[in-house]
Amino acid sequence: MALTDTALKALKPTGRPTKHSDGGGLHVLVTPQGSKLWRLSYRFEGKQQTMALGAYPAVSLANARREREGVKALLAKGVNPAQHAKLERIAKQASNAVTFKVVAEEYLRKIAKEGKADATQSKKAWLLDLAMGDIGSRPIRDITAAEILVPLRRIEAKGNYETARRVRSTVGQIFRYAIATARTDNDPTFGLKGALTAPTVSHRAAVTDKKAFGGLLRAIWAYEGMPETRMALQLMVLLYPRPGELRQAQWSEIDFEKAIWTLPASRMKMRREHRKPLSQPALAILEELRSLTGHGKFLFPAVTLPMRTMSENTMNSALRRMGFTQQEATSHGFRASASSLLNESGKWSPDAIEAELAHMGADEVRKAYHRALYWEERVKMADWWAEETNIWRETTG
Known part of the structure; x- marks a missing residue:
């Protein structure tokens, strides 16, 4: 029964x-x-x-x-x-053993083997750590969008909207890696794209008026602080690399005879080797710098720890001491200044300028071809830019 x-x-x-x-x-x-x-x-x-x-x-x-x-x-x-x-x-x-933390750590080891820049690895690890306390110990297959939203809302509550967006994106990379390696079937971050507050876009300050730019150049060339800091800013003016690319530059990358600075792919944003022509004024600054730091590995070593590089805040702090606010000038802003003024001159092809800035568009093959095709033009452009910046520095007061 x-x-x-x-x-x-x-x-x-x-x-x-x-x-x-x-x-x-x-x-x-x-x-x-x-x-x-x-x-x-x-x-x-x-x-x-x-x-x-x-x-x-x-x-x-x-x-x-x-x-x-x-x-x-x-x-x-x-x-x-x-x-x-x-x-x-x-x-x-x-x-249950395949937790979010286990997969995240495996992913970080993977990108390290792939040669991602140390800064990229550290940034991803930092972003993931912001969510680890909430979802790190959870089986990755069981994590829901609602659980991921908890640390994101906490970050937003502090007003860090861009950080929240980056955390969501980086956590999503872990889930997509877990899908590719058969540890889960779903990326719950996809449904959170519209849930976060969009950050207000703020462009890095850059001086694009010739007269104002001349005033900035005079302040840099007259800077009485550490000579290495002055020379770093001078090279930012003449070469306009990304600040991190200059801070981490090594003497082995500088060819004084051929007047070329070769930046390895491991340090470039687009993961491609990049060569920059060196004008005579840039070479002169590098010669002066070599007398100060040429015995070591880096062009700009940290003062107290020679095996580390100059702090990312050093150049911006110097600009503040010169009287330029964060809204007026930043170390990264020299790239925008050069791009704007070079294009405004009408003397150089836009593709040559983009190649010099190491920008890569959707058609990477075409851009790689242009880097070689425009080398001669870029050498002439480097010399012209050095001459023009010197004229603006001396005559636009």
């Missing part, structure tokens, strides 16, 4: 274990201590076997019956239900 919830609740323990059948091998075993344990008996390959399904009422009558039907379906396929249950437990344990 089939069991009912009323009958199950009324079952009382006796001095020995008693069985109460629901049919089809499903029964409840009532222990002398009063526990009501679901058991399912079945035959597989001629042998009688019994599975434990849990205790009543934690496992309801309806759930126990569903388990029975599942076992019947497995038997019909020739699958041993006990072995199937064991494999499911192992898979669950393995899934």
Whole structure:
């Protein structure tokens, strides 16, 4: 006779274990201590076997019956239900072991092997750490969009909207890597794209008026602070690289005879080697700098730790001491100044200017071709730019 919830609740323990059948091998075993344990008996390959399904009422009558039907379906396929249950437990344990932190650390090791810049690796690790406390220990397969939104909202509450956006993007990279390596099937960050507050875009300050630019140049050439800082700013004017590219420059990259600075792919934003022509004024500054730091590895070593480079704040701090606010001038702004004034001159092709700035568009093959094609023009442009900046420095007061 089939069991009912009323009958199950009324079952009382006796001095020995008693069985109460629901049919089809499903029964409840009532222990002398009063526990009501679901058991399912079945035959597989001629042998009688019994599975434990849990205790009543934690496992309801309806759930126990569903388990029975599942076992019947497995038997019909020739699958041993006990072995199937064991494999499911192992898979669950393995899934629980694959946490977000485990996959994230593996991803960081991967990009390190691929030669990503140290700064890129550190930035990604920092961004991931902002979410690690909330989702790091969770099985990556089980993490939901709502869980990821918790650290993102906390970051937004501090007004760091751009950081929140970057954390979402970087966490998404981990999920997509987990999908590619068969650890999960879904990227829950995709659904969060419209949930975050869009940051206000603020362009880096740059001087693009010739007269104002001349005033900035006079202040730099007259700077009385550390000579290495003055020379770093002078080279930013003449060469307009990304500030990090200059700060991390090494003497082995400078060819004085050929007047070329070769930046390795590992330090370039687009992961491609980049060559810059050196004008005579730039070479003169480098010669002066070599007398100060040429005995070491870096052009601009840290004052107290020669094996490290100049701080990223050094040049901007010098500009502040000269009286230029953050809204007026930044070290990165020299790139925009050069781009604007070079294009305004009308003397140089836009592609040559873009090649000198190491910008890469969608058609990377075309851009790589242009880098070679416009080398001669870029050499002339470097000399012209050095002459023009000198004229603006001396005549636009």
